[in-house]
Amino acid sequence: GENVEQHPSTLSVQEGDSAVIKCTYSDSASNYFPWYKQELGKRPQLIIDIRSNVGEKKDQRIAVTLNKTAKHFSLHITETQPEDSAVYFCAAASYNQGGKLIFGQGTELSVKP
Amino acid sequence: GAVVSQHPSRVICKSGTSVKIECRSLDFQATTMFWYRQFPKQSLMLMATSNEGSKATYEQGVEKDKFLINHASLTLSTLTVTSAHPEDSSFYICSARDTGTGSPYEQYFGPGTRLTVT
Numbered sequence: 001g002e003n004v005e006q007h008p009s010t011l012s013v014q015e016g017d018s019a020v021i022k023c024t025y026s027d028s029a030s031n032y033f034p035w036y037k038q039e040l041g042k043r044p045q046l047i048i049d050i051r052s053n054v055g056e057k058k059d060q061r062i063a064v065t066l067n068k069t070a071k072h073f074s075l076h077i078t079e080t081q082p083e084d085s086a087v088y089f090c091a092a093a094s095y096n097q098g099g100k101l102i103f104g105q106g107t108e109l110s111v112k113p
Numbered sequence: 114g115a116v117v118s119q120h121p122s123r124v125i126c127k128s129g130t131s132v133k134i135e136c137r138s139l140d141f142q143a144t145t146m147f148w149y150r151q152f153p154k155q156s157l158m159l160m161a162t163s164n165e166g167s168k169a170t171y172e173q174g175v176e177k178d179k180f181l182i183n184h185a186s187l188t189l190s191t192l193t194v195t196s197a198h199p200e201d202s203s204f205y206i207c208s209a210r211d212t213g214t215g216s217p218y219e220q221y222f223g224p225g226t227r228l229t230v231t
Contacts, residue, residue: 043223
């Protein structure tokens with residue numbers, strides 16, 4: 001089955017700096033890669049996603065890149081703000097597995113003012 | 114749109130009792146729903162895929178006789194934790210796939226249920 005590895009587990013940056021979180025996956029059939037932000041005790045919120053036919057996608061301060069050959073994808077947050085502090089999860093899904101999401105271990109991002 | 118609710122939001126029960134958690138899609142139909150479990154400071158672990166009108170598909174290592182899933186309508190799936198023990202204490206989150214979009218990927222998450230077994 002699919003296995004998703006996520007690094008780093010914790011990340012601390014100064015406000016205004018960039019943050020990068022990386023994930024690798026094992027199943028070459030995976031073709032959907034979402035990123036979620038989760039605040040303590042709350043539901044995960046989808047912040048950006050990418051399909052396998054696209055190498056990069058951007059939404060304001062957030063961008064995701066995908067390298068299908070190397071089976072890794074990354075989340076980039078620019079101009080970080082204290083409200084970006086949360087736990088971020090990457091995930092992978094494939095159509096032939098019914099679209100079920102397999103999550104990475106999570107990254108606790110702390111943005112210091 | 115695309116709102117998913119869970120009930121209850123928090124529940125405390127005694128060891129050995131059963132607890133039922135409801136997951137509802139409020140403004141869309143969901144043929145497929147998913148149940149996850151999340152321990153403190155850990156990731157979301159998929160427990161099972163719930164399909165309306167058929168048996169749930171459980172992930173490896175999840176006891177189907179302990180975690181009973183019923184998906185009797187297009188807007189409701191329930192998870193019953195039977196004979197709960199303290200190690201079952203966790204945050205249970207459901208998600209639902211909007212049947213109408215035709216996308217196999219987009220899932221909408223419920224707010225989660227905090228289960229504490231004493």
